[in-house]
Amino acid sequence: MKRIFKLSLSITLPILMSSCGGKLTEITSAPSTQDRAGIIASCATVEQAKSYAQTNNARYRIINAKRKIIEFYDTDLETLKTQLPQVKTRTNTVYEHQLVQSGFPSIQSTSNYEFYGAHSPQYRQGDVSRYFPHLSQVEAQTINSAAQGEGVTIAVIDTGVYYNHPHLSSNIKVNNNDPHGSDGDNQDSDGNGFRDDFVGWDFYNGDAYPIDDHGHGTHVAGLAAGTYGGIAPKAKVLPVKVLGSDGRGDLGTIAAGILYAIDMGADIVNLSLGGPAAGQASSDINQLLGSVVQADNNNVLLVAAAGNGGVDGVGDCNDANPVYPASFEQENVISVASVDRYNSITSYSNFGSESVHVAAPGGDEFFGGLLSLGVPGCYGPCSSEDQTYVSMSGTSMAAPVVSGIAALVKSANRNLTHTQIKEILMGQGIEVADLADKVQSSKVVNAKMAVAEALNR
Ligand SMILES: [Ca+2]
Ligand SMILES: [Ca+2]
Numbered sequence: 149m150k151r152i153f154k155l156s157l158s159i160t161l162p163i164l165m166s167s168c169g170g171k172l173t174e175i176t177s178a179p180s181t182q183d184r185a186g187i188i189a190s191c192a193t194v195e196q197a198k199s200y201a202q203t204n205n206a207r208y209r210i211i212n213a214k215r216k217i218i219e220f221y222d223t224d225l226e227t228l229k230t231q232l233p234q235v236k237t238r239t240n241t242v243y244e245h246q247l248v249q250s251g252f253p254s255i256q257s258t259s260n261y262e263f264y265g266a267h268s269p270q271y272r273q274g275d276v277s278r279y280f281p282h283l284s285q286v287e288a289q290t291i292n293s294a295a296q297g298e299g300v301t302i303a304v305i306d307t308g309v310y311y312n313h314p315h316l317s318s319n320i321k322v323n324n325n326d327p328h329g330s331d332g333d334n335q336d337s338d339g340n341g342f343r344d345d346f347v348g349w350d351f352y353n354g355d356a357y358p359i360d361d362h363g364h365g366t367h368v369a370g371l372a373a374g375t376y377g378g379i380a381p382k383a384k385v386l387p388v389k390v391l392g393s394d395g396r397g398d399l400g401t402i403a404a405g406i407l408y409a410i411d412m413g414a415d416i417v418n419l420s421l422g423g424p425a426a427g428q429a430s431s432d433i434n435q436l437l438g439s440v441v442q443a444d445n446n447n448v449l450l451v452a453a454a455g456n457g458g459v460d461g462v463g464d465c466n467d468a469n470p471v472y473p474a475s476f477e478q479e480n481v482i483s484v485a486s487v488d489r490y491n492s493i494t495s496y497s498n499f500g501s502e503s504v505h506v507a508a509p510g511g512d513e514f515f516g517g518l519l520s521l522g523v524p525g526c527y528g529p530c531s532s533e534d535q536t537y538v539s540m541s542g543t544s545m546a547a548p549v550v551s552g553i554a555a556l557v558k559s560a561n562r563n564l565t566h567t568q569i570k571e572i573l574m575g576q577g578i579e580v581a582d583l584a585d586k587v588q589s590s591k592v593v594n595a596k597m598a599v600a601e602a603l604n605r
């Protein structure tokens with residue numbers, strides 16, 4: 149069981165490219181698909197990279213100067229390890245592959261068999277509610293089959309999305325005007341500023357492969373729109389990676405991700421991330437606010453996790469201590485708290501009768517997390533074992549339940565505006581007396597009621 153209670157934010161400095169001349173070995177933009185056989189090195193300084201590149205006739209790209217993450221090309225692992233013994237290395241090829249739209253994904257992993265094996269019988273047969281009790285808790289299984297999220301795009305702004313997952317790949321929003329992989333021409337074919345952005349964009353690493361190297365974003369995407377067990381099984385997911393493999397990122401990158409999602413036609417933006425306003429530069433908060441306002445002007449609903457209680461993991465009141473982006477007061481933001489299987493607020497969930505709008509199932513320590521998609525062979529905090537499905541808990545999980553229901557509502561009635569959808573989500577739910585001082589609506593969201601209301605309008 150994996151639980152992620154907290155995705156924190158930290159401020160990173162802009163990546164500063166040195167101003168001195170003659171840096172023939174430094175690559176200053178994201179490399180082409182053909183270059184993706186690089187080696188990612190962490191704990192390496194820019195100075196070390198420069199000197200290593202010169203000595204070994206290699207090239208390098210600074211991914212994050214502050215965190216000392218450098219990608220090397222035209223060199224090999226052994227030489228790197230010998231000359232820079234303190235660096236941690238991994239090749240950057242495993243996850244950087246094109247979307248496979250039909251059949252099984254071509255994962256370059258030695259344990260593909262395990263992956264497919266785990267996915268075969270147990271999750272394809274039997275009662276869905278046995279594995280996904282949150283679906284029946286919000287009555288998402290009993291909805292009109294005409295409204296399953298068709299034609300609606302949910303941008304998942306997160307650690308990336310494992311877009312080749314067999315229970316997600318057919319729901320990935322692809323940009324046929326700018327293919328990548330073997331069809332990619334390494335040009336920004338649609339002129340939107342992002343080269344070969346076929347399946348969204350990786351703002352964290354600056355490339356066209358927003359694959360998930362953490363596990364969080366894939367889980368979130370599956371909850372909202374997995375083809376099996378997702379709330380809106382026919383909605384599209386736009387992967388936008390803004391957080392690193394450590395689950396951290398900065399407000400400016402998140403703002404850029406939101407603007408990209410708006411440009412690419414997202415109807416709903418899921419933000420299972422956030423951090424306290426304290427300690428953030430006001431210019432960064434203003435930049436994020438600017439993207440929220442831009443979304444509002446473009447009829448885009450932002451669904452944000454209320455947060456998981458800060459350092460002590462005990463839920464805090466967002467009315468007193470705002471968390472961004474959930475606490476922005478714009479009409480198009482809906483902030484989500486987490487309840488357990490019996491509609492009681494979970495111990496970790498932030499709350500606020502003014503600033504938190506609705507509650508949704510998010511999993512907890514007593515009844516377990518919500519089951520959703522996993523990432524095979526994921527690095528970092530993920531398990532090193534291939535996992536097709538994993539359990540996680542948090543307001544990060546409650547938010548995509550709401551995003552999924554928002555997609556159902558929008559597919560039931562395309563004419564609804566983002567604020568009308570928010571009004572329906574807040575008005576059509578299960579009233580819980582104990583939630584009266586916790587969330588503005590006093591309700592747990594309900595898909596059946598919300599879709600019925602959408603069809604009536
Ligand atoms: Ca493009
Ligand atoms: Ca192209």
Ligand SMILES: [Ca+2]
Nearest residue numbers: 350353355357
């Ligand atoms: Ca990437």
Ligand SMILES: [Ca+2]
Nearest residue numbers: 457458462464
């Ligand atoms: Ca707390």
